[in-house]
Amino acid sequence: MKIEAVDGDPIPFRASPYATVAVIGAGSWGTALAATAARSGARVRLWGRNRQVVDAINRTHRNDRHLADVPLPSRLAAVHDMANALAGAEAVLIVVPSRSVRSVARQVAEYIGPDVPVAICAKGIEDETGLLMTQVAAEELGARPLGTVSGPTFARETALNHPTAATVAFPFSHADRLAPATSPAARLALTLTTESFRAYVSDDLVGVEVCGAVKNVIAIACGMMSGAGFAENTRAALITRGVDEMKALAEALGGRRETVTGLSGIGDLTLTCSSTTSRNMTLGMQLGQGIARADCFDGRPVVVEGEANARSVTDLARRAGVAMPICEAVRAVLHEGAHLGRTFAGLWSRPIEAEPRALALSLDHPAADAAIAALAERIHA
Incomplete structure (x- = not known):
């Protein structure tokens, strides 16, 4: 519901970004999104399978395998342990190839609470089932809020702070429609928005x-x-x-x-x-x-x-x-x-x-x- 001011005009709901974000997948796009969230002020843990890549990010603040020439924010921490990456995360971005979404979502489900929003940042349709990526993830993650981040975004340009825009999409519940600024889509959009990355909000996930x-x-x-x-x-x-x-x-x-x-x-x-x-x-x-x-x-x-x-x-x-x-x-x-x-x-x-x-x-x-x-x-x- 809306709070009424003294003069009768509604006071807009104040949205707040997520303070702690886990990015699962240290490829080029995962690294770029992790860097963007860190530049916006979030505490970011970037999970990667390859221990050498993880160690290099923490040591040199660069991803030597992907985007090697792009300096990463010092507040971005890379981790190899999934539980450590997800501990205390207020929001999760799964940024892996579409064929890996199901198995990675199954791992993520072990370590996050039922209300933590998860954005599936992979594009495609599962070959065997015909399911969209968030539908694949839903079979592993259950009723957690599921959305995506999508748009005209080459990873290197995003990581280099070139002006970039993307859409953050989640289904809107009844409560989200009453207070859209506090919806997962709006809060994640704020979490990713920097001086160069501009996020828009959508409720049309499909x-x-x-x-x-x-x-x-x-x-x-x-x-x-x-x-x-x-x-x-x-x-x-x-x-x-x-x-x-x-x-x-x-x-x-x-x-x-x-x-x-x-x-x-x-x-x-x-x-x-x-x-x-x-x-x-x-x-x-x-x-x-x-x-x-x-x-x-x-x-x-x-x-x-x-x-x-x-x-x-x-x-x-x-x-x-x-x-x-x-x-x-x-x-x-x-x-x-x-x-x-x-x-x-x-x-x-x-x-x-x-x-x-x-x-x-x-x-x-x-x-x-x-x-x-x-x-x-x-x-x-």
Whole structure:
């Protein structure tokens, strides 16, 4: 409830950041988030599996394996013991690859209380179950408040204090709606906000998570076409139609279409589709150049989240009855042995449709055969 002042005007609730934060995962993004929270004033413990990395952070205030050239705040403490990392934490950020979310959440559950909010800072959909990352975590963490931090955020730029914005999303309870400034989303947003990092608050967790999973797949598509020699027109078309695929899936799963127009949607999609800093974009470019998957990244075993997402996203979309032709094209190339040129030629020669979905329209493409022939001939991958 609101407190009434003498003159009858409501006094706004005072929000306070979390004083002690545990960040689970000492990769590049976990390190960047831990540094951001520490710069904001929180006491931060950063957990890492690798004892050498942990020791180096405490000794040199740098993560030698990730972001080696970025100095870290001295108040950031790295730890190797999970119980030590989580002791007394008021909020937890799990920042590990999507395939590790379940096992790490199970460990975290042993050491935190039932009311401690946990943000799952991984993007994707679990392959076997079709669950979003917070849904995966919920099976291990129970009824604890679960949310995410998502947006157009390359880790190195964030760690270097470049102006950056992101969305903090948690479901809002009835109590949160009565006092939104005291919600986990608002308090975590304050905890992460610095002179250079600006956090926004959302209650559409489903929409934000869908955006995070789909954008990786669209980025691979953009990379494929860029690698094949096409330029800005093609990339802009894929980004725009990719936004429509995001909206359709988010809405089908209970999210809001408007969320897709925010930082976690268009913002993150534009960033990921515009730079080879993105591993998704880079993988797509190499495949578009005709490099075999096994030889991409010079043969190194680089994890590319969109590669698994291409299958899990489309599996989920099929169950929900949502058409996602760009994501389906990426899946076909990555997982079904489809020829990249012919697959994207087929994508471009689909029937003519209306942009507003309310205008039900489907017309035969008047130059479908020519489109297929021209594109398949130009894309040699």
